Amino acid sequence: MIKSRFNPFRIHGVVEGEYFTNRTNEIERMITALTEPGSKLLVYGPRRMGKTSTILQAIARINDAGEQAFLADLSTASTAVDIGNKILAEASRILGKGWKSFISDIVSKLSVSVSLTPDPGTGAILPSVDFNLRERDAAEQRKALTSVLDAINEIAGEREKTIGIALDEFQEIHKFGGETAEWDLRGTIQRHGNISYLLAGSKEHLIHRMVLNKGALYKLVDKMPFGPMDTEYLADWIDSRLRAAGIKKAKVGAAIVGAAGPRTRDVVQVARKCFDLTHSKGVATSDDIDEAFNDIVDEEYDLLFSHWNTLTAHQQNVLRAVAAGNKGLTTHSTLKRFGLGTSGTAVNTANTLVKGGHLIKKDPYSQKRVKSPTGYEFDSPFFKSWLMKYTLEDIGLIPDDRE
Ligand SMILES: Nc1ncnc2c1ncn2[C@@H]1O[C@H](COP(=O)(O)OP(=O)(O)OP(=O)(O)O)[C@@H](O)[C@H]1O
Ligand SMILES: [Mg+2]
Structure with missing residues (x-):
């Protein structure tokens, strides 16, 4: 099979033709x-x-x-x-x-x-x-x-x-x-x-x-x-696109969907990066997925950092708590550790972040409540990962010691 230099995934704007599926x-x-x-x-x-x-x-x-x-x-x-x-x-x-x-x-x-x-x-x-x-x-x-x-x-x-x-x-x-x-x-x-x-x-x-x-x-x-695509379908589509573009061994679609979450663009973005990292060697493995995800977070550093800078200190602390915490947002230890003040202000700020599109409280499609211990989850998996990587140290949590 001929290896293609052309990435089989697109993420800029709307997609059509072979870049669109299902x-x-x-x-x-x-x-x-x-x-x-x-x-x-x-x-x-x-x-x-x-x-x-x-x-x-x-x-x-x-x-x-x-x-x-x-x-x-x-x-x-x-x-x-x-x-x-x-x-x-x-x-x-x-x-x-x-x-x-x-x-x-x-x-x-x-x-x-x-x-x-x-x-x-x-x-x-x-x-x-x-x-x-x-x-x-x-x-x-x-x-x-x-x-x-x-x-x-x-x-x-x-x-x-x-x-x-x-x-x-x-x-x-x-x-x-x-x-x-x-x-x-x-x-x-x-x-x-x-x-x-x-x-x-x-x-x-x-x-x-x-x-x-x-x-x-x-x-x-x-x-x-308008909800997510069937995950198995999307995973198979990714693998077949990778294979058609010359990646001989590609069984990474499911791992990509797992890492990127339910939004189609996030999934396709990781798939796109995965192709960039693997097309010269012609094989894609789960290690490549981690690298692809991390590369995206690093490449978007400036954008995510300026996003971060538009937030108040209290909003930043709530986001840290949601990214790191494995306890309820309003528990005594979380309020104290992340400097959130009273439980009322913490919840108010979290709800402002929901309105602003940074956090979600329930899945916008299924309407099911988010299952994380804080009761909130990030809208973007990349912003969450960026926060964990770069902002938890500010409060003495090293990235691998997330509570
Ligand atoms: N059916 C699809 N097949 C392949 N890729 C898709 C599909 N739908 C969406 N994508 C991916 O998601 C990206 C965003 O798609 P689109 O702009 O249509 O979504 P949207 O829901 O309108 O987003 P926004 O909320 O930004 O308006 C596309 O560039 C593409 O990477
Ligand atoms: Mg749109």
């Missing part, structure tokens, strides 16, 4: 949701699980079949107008291909002024909402967003088609007007019989509140939790 049931369900007129599906799950890649697979299949769907990622928007622009740009890129008059149609239907500029990627002319609107108050900005979605709904109606819109990290709407913004979104999507919406997100505390009684999505959406 998720057949999820893709089927998303295709149905994005093509059924007026349907509304909420896809929620932990970070780094593969949501966006899977949605894009569904969208590609829909467009290949001659129907219409697109994704707009809300995560980088700084204003509600930016969201409107993202939707406008993606709609124009995807729908403008098949429907020649789409851009002029949508421009004529928008209730806000629009400028036309070339897309830096393709040179195609794309509409965007007048940038002066970014300085207006949040309510007015949200009207611009509503106007974009209304216009798309109208065009779909005129053409007697359904348009599937996936709003990725949709919970970010909260930044632009809190619960009022969430209710605005509800009002808008509720009216749109010609659009099917897929709302995807990962900020559990925001999404959970929205679907509860009195929340903006209550009884509006079908729910689809």
Whole structure:
């Protein structure tokens, strides 16, 4: 077999083609949701699980079949107008291909002024909402967003088609007007019989509140939790990718999944590093997995260190206790050893860290409580390992003497 220099795993951004595997049931369900007129599906799950890649697979299949769907990622928007622009740009890129008059149609239907500029990627002319609107108050900005979605709904109606819109990290709407913004979104999507919406997100505390009684999505959406891939399947896939890339002896998939935990990206990241370490010798063993994991932690030192520096001393101490402790967070010895003050402040800080995405208290997919002695676990296995390696000595615990 020829040894490949090319890594068979990718971790930057979304994956497609041979770098993407499985998720057949999820893709089927998303295709149905994005093509059924007026349907509304909420896809929620932990970070780094593969949501966006899977949605894009569904969208590609829909467009290949001659129907219409697109994704707009809300995560980088700084204003509600930016969201409107993202939707406008993606709609124009995807729908403008098949429907020649789409851009002029949508421009004529928008209730806000629009400028036309070339897309830096393709040179195609794309509409965007007048940038002066970014300085207006949040309510007015949200009207611009509503106007974009209304216009798309109208065009779909005129053409007697359904348009599937996936709003990725949709919970970010909260930044632009809190619960009022969430209710605005509800009002808008509720009216749109010609659009099917897929709302995807990962900020559990925001999404959970929205679907509860009195929340903006209550009884509006079908729910689809997005969880880990079957571990045996993923382990076999890793081994077969390694072997196809020239690693003759590769039976490390299960160990990689075990070391990296449930998030697909973390698993693929260790697999990627494992290939780098082993492709020249052509054999991968469990020692290579430990080395791969440690290399990732060291390579990400700067990133993890700057992450650490954004935290208060009390938060850092709680994280140390969670990383090191084999006793309850609020036991007398843990509070004392890690300088956590009272049990009330320790729990408050731990809960802030849960909200901030550093710790988890229950598995976001299965909703089962974390089994660790402290009752908390790290969101990232690499951050946990970094903390154990570099910060426990600060308080006199050597890394191999973790309580
Ligand atoms: N089905 C898959 N097959 C192979 N690799 C995958 C798959 N799903 C996810 N991954 C890995 O996880 C990484 C992140 O995927 P993606 O961005 O789709 O996840 P996400 O849940 O949207 O993450 P985020 O929470 O950061 O938005 C990919 O770059 C890839 O390494
Ligand atoms: Mg994503």
